[in-house]
Amino acid sequence: MPVTPDALAHAEDLADFVAASPSSYHAAAEVARRLEDAGFLPLAEEDAWDVTPGGRYLVVRDGAAIAWTIPADATAVTPAHVLGAHTDSPGFKLKPQPTTGSKGWLQAAVEVYGGPLLNSWLDRELRLAGRLALADGRVVLADTGALLRLPQLAIHLDRDANSGLALDKQFQTQPVWGLGDPTQEDILAELADSAGVSASDIRGYDVVIADTARGALFGKDDAFFASGRLDDLASVHAGVVALEAFGTPSTGPIAILAAFDHEELGSNSRSGAAGPFLEDILGRVYDALGADASERRRAFSASWCLSSDVGHSVHPNYVHKHDPVVQPVLGSGPILKLNANQRYATDALGSAAWRDWCDAADVVTQEFVSNNNVRCGSTIGPITATRLGIRTVDVGIPILSMHSARELAGVSDLHDLARVARAFFAG
Numbered sequence: 001m002p003v004t005p006d007a008l009a010h011a012e013d014l015a016d017f018v019a020a021s022p023s024s025y026h027a028a029a030e031v032a033r034r035l036e037d038a039g040f041l042p043l044a045e046e047d048a049w050d051v052t053p054g055g056r057y058l059v060v061r062d063g064a065a066i067a068w069t070i071p072a073d074a075t076a077v078t079p080a081h082v083l084g085a086h087t088d089s090p091g092f093k094l095k096p097q098p099t100t101g102s103k104g105w106l107q108a109a110v111e112v113y114g115g116p117l118l119n120s121w122l123d124r125e126l127r128l129a130g131r132l133a134l135a136d137g138r139v140v141l142a143d144t145g146a147l148l149r150l151p152q153l154a155i156h157l158d159r160d161a162n163s164g165l166a167l168d169k170q171f172q173t174q175p176v177w178g179l180g181d182p183t184q185e186d187i188l189a190e191l192a193d194s195a196g197v198s199a200s201d202i203r204g205y206d207v208v209i210a211d212t213a214r215g216a217l218f219g220k221d222d223a224f225f226a227s228g229r230l231d232d233l234a235s236v237h238a239g240v241v242a243l244e245a246f247g248t249p250s251t252g253p254i255a256i257l258a259a260f261d262h263e264e265l266g267s268n269s270r271s272g273a274a275g276p277f278l279e280d281i282l283g284r285v286y287d288a289l290g291a292d293a294s295e296r297r298r299a300f301s302a303s304w305c306l307s308s309d310v311g312h313s314v315h316p317n318y319v320h321k322h323d324p325v326v327q328p329v330l331g332s333g334p335i336l337k338l339n340a341n342q343r344y345a346t347d348a349l350g351s352a353a354w355r356d357w358c359d360a361a362d363v364v365t366q367e368f369v370s371n372n373n374v375r376c377g378s379t380i381g382p383i384t385a386t387r388l389g390i391r392t393v394d395v396g397i398p399i400l401s402m403h404s405a406r407e408l409a410g411v412s413d414l415h416d417l418a419r420v421a422r423a424f425f426a427g
Contacts, residue, residue: 023063031236
């Protein structure tokens, strides 16, 4: 089936979003920029809030962002519909004393972040991006653009490379960024230049490596979209697009996008799903609506969380790695994720609700379940359900090359996820 013009436009917009989001801090800032342009009011956590029905608001905490729309008729027991996603992606993070090298090469000392497919990072033009904490108390974003590369050893020097390439995480993942004497150069100066500040003013940093290649449409009928960081910027973007188009309804649930950081590490941080960020925001919103503790629990009992993250499409070259019956494929719709051991939070009620939202959006859905012999990953879904007691459904889009530096999605699935997100926000 040909991809629609709307789906193609959505993918191009996603390419812009990913390009502007090389780190979780950039992603949170881009969420805020776009939603501010759409009329959302940014709030600071240290300030007193004037949050009222009919308003649209957003808060950024480090590399996470939460935005919400309150319907005009909201009361103390109005439920919330939370779309949860995450801003971080597997890769590499800059270490302390990051300037290194030998034999005339300048290299960057990096630490593996999460669980990337290491070999997928070889022979790509890479960038440093993240936040810098300065001596004057400011925090600024930095992005060097193309600066680094992890050059692969030539096959002439490793005749067994095609029999199985295994990279040493300490000694074979340190990218080159120049030529010279590492005792005389400073990679932090490159970061400082990109942010328009002095390297001597940097007192701390959270900086990752990101692929520089822009997202691209390709394949028959432009059915495919390849990009870095689709896990999970595809879901964050879908939520932003849905909120941008949603407006301020007169009735319905409180529509919330919660884009957390550190999911790839287990979510245990102040800006991760296991931390207090969402609970803090919900508490202040319901305080503003006059809810007491009992009314808040009543609202939570009628609320839903849609935990949206990528899942595995069946791989045509590795079919044996998938369930023999349940085999979602790119371009055939977003997926409902199920697991008997609660690695996903979906249950029967959540399955029924997801299908209702898909029907409301006129979107076809697929199911995902793991092969019994292949360990199932997890998401923020069970974490959110456990922390808040809100009924949670795990969903997403099917992709190939998960945790690669460049992942592969179906163009129509990306657009369909945003359509279902809007139906979910509407109730």
